Amino acid sequence: MNEPQRKPHNTTLGARGEEIAAIYLERECDWIILDRNWRCRDGEIDIIAYDDEDVVFVEVKTRSTAFSGDPLEAVDFHKLRTLQGLATRWVTQQKGYIPSYRIDVIGICFGGQAPTLTHIEQVFHDW
Known part of the structure; x- marks a missing residue:
């Protein structure tokens, strides 16, 4: 079965969010980005980082607005297993x-003056 194609708006929005997340990880967290x-x-x-x-x-x-739902809710059990x-x-x-x-x-929501970013660490750890 083929995966559904993403709409151009969603692709652009996702790329903007990933860029903001990468900048945040490098500048605010002082992480090294290994791959995107x-x-x-x-x-x-x-993003793969160290x-x-x-x-x-x-x-x-x-998400483009808060009305689109919490972006973090999109990471369910199935998505976590895939990751x-x-x-x-x-x-x-x-x-x-x-x-x-x-x-x-990382969840990013546009819709205010500036995008909001929420970073949840260790949703899975390989201990």
């Missing part, structure tokens, strides 16, 4: 030592 929009046949990881302890796989969800599988695949493809890794979620 990493893809394989099973899906995509929006925070001095863990490799962090970041899912970014963006875990993608993270495992990325880790196994790396040649060197990978410290522990985790999955974070």
Whole structure:
């Protein structure tokens, strides 16, 4: 079954949200961005970063207004399981030592003077 095509507005909105998230992680959190929009046949990881302890796989969800719903609600159990599988695949493809890794979620909502950003850390950790 083919995945539904995203509308151009959603693609542009998502790209804007991912750019804001990457800037936030680099400037505010002082993380190193390792990769963006990493893809394989099973899906995509929006941002892969390093925070001095863990490799962090970041899912970014963006909404145009608060009326569109909380962006964080879009990361359900099924999405989290998919992200875990993608993270495992990325880790196994790396040649060197990978410290522990985790999955974070960033929600971005446009609609006010400035976009709001919510960062939830450790929705999954590989302990």
